[in-house]
Amino acid sequence: MxxxxxxxxxxxxxxxxxxxIGQPAGSRVLKFVPQANLTSxxxxxxxxNVTRNHAWLVYDVLYGMDxxxxxxxxxxxxxxxxxxxxxxxxTLREGLRFHDGEPVRAADCVASLQRWMxxxxxxxxxxxALEDLSALDDRRLRFRLKRPFPMFFAALANPxxxxxxxxxERIARTDPFQQIRDTVxxxxxxFLPREYxxxxxxxxxxxxDYRPVAAGEPSLTAGPKQAxxxxxxxxxxxxxxxxxxxxxxxxxxxxxxPPPEIQQLLRRNRQVAVEPIDRLQNPAILRxxxxxxxxxxxRMRQALxxxxxxxxxxxxxxxxxxxxxxxxxxxxxxxxxxxxxGMEALAGPRSIDRAKALLKEAGYTDQLxxxxxxxxxxxxxxxxxxxxxxxxxxxVNLDFVLTDWGSVIQRRASRxxxxxxxxxxxxxxxxxxxxxxxxxxxxxxxNGAGAWFGWPGIPRLEELRDxxxxxxxxxxxxxxxxxxxxxxxxEVPYIPVGSYTSMTALRRNLVGxxxxxxxxxxxxxx
Amino acid sequence: xxxYVIRRVLATIPVMALVALFVFSLLxxxxxxxxxxxxxxxxxxxxxxxxxxxxxLDRPYLVRFGSWVWGILNGDMGVSxxxxxxxxxxxxxxxxxxxxxxxxxxxxxxxxxxPMGVVAAWKQGTLIDRAVMxxxxxxxxxxxxxxxxxxxxxxxxxxxxxxxxxxxxxxKGFLPWLENLVLPAVALGGVYIxxxxxxxxxxxxEVLQQDYIRTARAKGAGQGSILFLxxxxxxxxxxxxxxxxxxxxxxxxxVVTESVFAIPGLGRLTVDxxxxxxxxxxxxxxxxxSFVYVLVNLIIDLAYxxxxxxxxx
Numbered sequence: 001m002x003x004x005x006x007x008x009x010x011x012x013x014x015x016x017x018x019x020x021i022g023q024p025a026g027s028r029v030l031k032f033v034p035q036a037n038l039t040s041x042x043x044x045x046x047x048x049n050v051t052r053n054h055a056w057l058v059y060d061v062l063y064g065m066d067x068x069x070x071x072x073x074x075x076x077x078x079x080x081x082x083x084x085x086x087x088x089x090x091t092l093r094e095g096l097r098f099h100d101g102e103p104v105r106a107a108d109c110v111a112s113l114q115r116w117m118x119x120x121x122x123x124x125x126x127x128x129a130l131e132d133l134s135a136l137d138d139r140r141l142r143f144r145l146k147r148p149f150p151m152f153f154a155a156l157a158n159p160x161x162x163x164x165x166x167x168x169e170r171i172a173r174t175d176p177f178q179q180i181r182d183t184v185x186x187x188x189x190x191f192l193p194r195e196y197x198x199x200x201x202x203x204x205x206x207x208x209d210y211r212p213v214a215a216g217e218p219s220l221t222a223g224p225k226q227a228x229x230x231x232x233x234x235x236x237x238x239x240x241x242x243x244x245x246x247x248x249x250x251x252x253x254x255x256x257x258p259p260p261e262i263q264q265l266l267r268r269n270r271q272v273a274v275e276p277i278d279r280l281q282n283p284a285i286l287r288x289x290x291x292x293x294x295x296x297x298x299r300m301r302q303a304l305x306x307x308x309x310x311x312x313x314x315x316x317x318x319x320x321x322x323x324x325x326x327x328x329x330x331x332x333x334x335x336x337x338x339x340x341x342g343m344e345a346l347a348g349p350r351s352i353d354r355a356k357a358l359l360k361e362a363g364y365t366d367q368l369x370x371x372x373x374x375x376x377x378x379x380x381x382x383x384x385x386x387x388x389x390x391x392x393x394x395x396v397n398l399d400f401v402l403t404d405w406g407s408v409i410q411r412r413a414s415r416x417x418x419x420x421x422x423x424x425x426x427x428x429x430x431x432x433x434x435x436x437x438x439x440x441x442x443x444x445x446x447n448g449a450g451a452w453f454g455w456p457g458i459p460r461l462e463e464l465r466d467x468x469x470x471x472x473x474x475x476x477x478x479x480x481x482x483x484x485x486x487x488x489x490x491e492v493p494y495i496p497v498g499s500y501t502s503m504t505a506l507r508r509n510l511v512g513x514x515x516x517x518x519x520x521x522x523x524x525x526x
Numbered sequence: 527x528x529x530y531v532i533r534r535v536l537a538t539i540p541v542m543a544l545v546a547l548f549v550f551s552l553l554x555x556x557x558x559x560x561x562x563x564x565x566x567x568x569x570x571x572x573x574x575x576x577x578x579x580x581x582x583l584d585r586p587y588l589v590r591f592g593s594w595v596w597g598i599l600n601g602d603m604g605v606s607x608x609x610x611x612x613x614x615x616x617x618x619x620x621x622x623x624x625x626x627x628x629x630x631x632x633x634x635x636x637x638x639x640x641p642m643g644v645v646a647a648w649k650q651g652t653l654i655d656r657a658v659m660x661x662x663x664x665x666x667x668x669x670x671x672x673x674x675x676x677x678x679x680x681x682x683x684x685x686x687x688x689x690x691x692x693x694x695x696x697x698k699g700f701l702p703w704l705e706n707l708v709l710p711a712v713a714l715g716g717v718y719i720x721x722x723x724x725x726x727x728x729x730x731x732e733v734l735q736q737d738y739i740r741t742a743r744a745k746g747a748g749q750g751s752i753l754f755l756x757x758x759x760x761x762x763x764x765x766x767x768x769x770x771x772x773x774x775x776x777x778x779x780x781v782v783t784e785s786v787f788a789i790p791g792l793g794r795l796t797v798d799x800x801x802x803x804x805x806x807x808x809x810x811x812x813x814x815x816s817f818v819y820v821l822v823n824l825i826i827d828l829a830y831x832x833x834x835x836x837x838x839x
Contacts, residue, residue, distance in 0.1 A: 037798055039608035046564050119573075177576045179610050197619050198609045199798045200790030237691060237788040238798075241675060245683055245690040246788070376801070403557065406803050410559035413571060450570060 059165035064222030071157035085148030280432035303358035604806035624791035643726020665720025770826035
């Protein structure tokens with residue numbers, strides 16, 4: 001009797017209505033879990049990747065970059081290059097409108113580009129070459145240059161943070177170091193400010209006035225941007241296990257950046273596909289402080305090269321599958337400038353003993369080495385642990401400081417010696433595009449006090465960077481890139497510790513995703 | 527009584543001032559720089575300095591503290607460094623989920639824990655008593671996030687009865703609101719139930735030994751009447767005190783529970799703000815939590831008079 005009652009109860013339980021209903025196949029709403037909370041809405045003010053992804057939904061650009069790193073017109077209908085490259089006139093496509101209904105004018109583009117040029121390294125280079133930028137009329141803007149700028153269109157199509165997004169002039173006139181307050185673009189989706197709840201929820205609706213470019217194929221940020229969903233919702237879920245469970249239950253459609261242990265779990269679900277978000281891999285580096293001993297001495301930096309096994313660093317991030325990581329020099333593998341010049345320094349036999357001997361030869365006498373790193377950001381945290389182990393095996397006097405990422409980025413800005421709270425080494429990773437060329441690869445700069453954290457003073461690297469900007473064609477750029485890599489592995493502004501594939505997870509009924517990063521056009525439900 | 531309430535309310539002012547000073551100083555001294563977070567990897571030190579100046583973070587400690595306190599006195603908690611939204615707006619956006627979670631947990635906990643404790647005391651030494659105490663030990667020992675994951679796995683993923691995550695506002699219907707909160711409230715309530723059940727049992731055991739209980743029995747009062755009218759009312763003061771103290775547990779637990787179940791509440795807001803060094807938000811939320819805690823304790827103190835007429839203020 002009791003058993004019968006139990007079975008009856010169980011049957012009733014099983015028959016209860018199921019509240020957690022997944023997304024039906026025909027749903028026109030896409031539910032997405034981004035890599036982080038969307039805190040700032042200004043893609044020029046901050047360089048956070050999550051803001052970049054938001055911005056590609058809302059804004060458009062004059063030129064997109066295809067997966068082969070070729071600039072392609074987006075908002076531009078065409079251009080005329082005159083005076084041997086010292087004058088470029090760009091004409092806007094007809095009928096472009098902002099989300100507030102106002103037409104996109106050349107004056108909007110001028111103001112937007114002027115703001116962008118203050119914050120992007122390639123834009124700064126363009127600004128230095130610029131004599132005048134003005135709107136000729138509502139549809140035409142003209143760049144007058146002091147000298148030809150071969151990277152002109154590559155700069156305007158630059159997908160790295162911050163990208164040259166076009167905003168209304170009234171918004172783009174904001175100081176580039178102040179956040180904008182309105183989010184009005186002309187891109188395929190409209191941001192819905194009333195529904196925005198930072199840390200929880202972001203919503204967008206399809207822009208019915210958006211006119212995708214007529215020709216071409218969607219490729220990275222170039223080609224036609226077809227918006228297939230009426231509405232896109234970002235659900236900020238910070239806990240990976242919860243996000244994974246929501247994806248499995250069909251409560252969300254796409255989980256941008258599941259950590260490796262969660263990927264293993266998701267691979268077991270037939271409704272979920274786990275795939276590389278980009279065909280390119282993310283580069284990672286071990287950065288030295290060039291201001292203070294011991295790594296102000298080039299020989300000390302070189303001494304560590306035989307100890308670095310890139311596979312160790314990459315395995316710590318993505319696990320043991322060798323398909324998910326690659327050896328690398330200073331440019332992202334698979335990009336036009338990637339090369340093998342000087343790679344024997346990183347690809348030859350690895351030896352801690354050799355590194356110890358080189359350290360001794362370089363005059364290492366037990367000076368304090370402070371390795372700083374985070375515990376809360378996957379890739380830098382994993383690599384910092386590997387570096388800590390490497391330094392311990394080298395027998396150096398190591399101070400291993402682990403904090404949260406917020407503290408690391410503050411501490412790495414300190415130029416003080418280690419005795420006064422400074423640092424010697426830290427590790428971090430970048431987006432694939434950033435290391436595609438010398439313009440975006442800012443740790444490669446050698447301009448001393450003005451350089452990125454670590455402040456290497458390597459004038460030769462600066463000369464080569466300038467030469468690359470002036471290179472007339474890709475072959476010339478490639479030759480310079482080889483020289484840059486040779487110099488970098490000789491002077492060691494940092495040690496490349498490999499590149500890894502970033503994975504994403506989405507429901508199998510989503511098709512048409514454009515590889516690169518979290519891009520939402522062309523994506524549809526099958 | 528009225529004078530006492532006024533005195534207590536006035537006493538909260540120095541408490542809140544101390545909390546404000548402590549929170550502000552702690553954040554001032556803590557490592558981390560929101561300007562560096564905002565500026566990103568490509569920023570030069572000069573860019574970071576410009577952003578720091580534009581946010582007013584380069585001003586002296588006393589100027590910043592004075593400006594913040596003045597703002598609070600005028601009902602302005604400042605503006606989030608990152609979202610550019612007023613802190614009061616951000617708190618207003620997040621207060622409903624947290625309040626909902628805490629109230630539901632409180633109701634659940636008191637409804638379950640008090641009868642459990644009473645029954646355990648009545649059946650002292652029996653299997654029921656041991657089961658209740660065993661549950662209490664379990665409730666104390668298993669972390670909230672473990673319970674949360676287990677509940678989500680069983681009831682959301684396996685049985686598909688309830689959603690894994692999220693929050694639906696009460697304005698969109700009671701049932702959807704409840705569906706989203708059942709699992710988090712059970713997960714968060716575990717430790718709270720354990721605490722209240724143990725205190726209830728211990729206090730009841732003491733009260734049940736009193737002469738007036740024997741008198742009540744001698745007069746022929748029923749078991750229910752003895753337990754819930756004579757004993758429980760006299761045991762109420764320590765129980766109510768623990769319920770009040772437990773609010774702090776709930777606030778702490780809400781941070782974890784809101785993360786596990788992706789509830790957009792104040793706990794999540796606090797954690798996000800701490801990780802980003804969003805000082806105005808951290809200061810605003812901590813100040814609010816402190817105020818709530820002080821207020822709850824005041825209410826608990828006033829509630830004593832309801833249970834024990836000998837207490838006079």
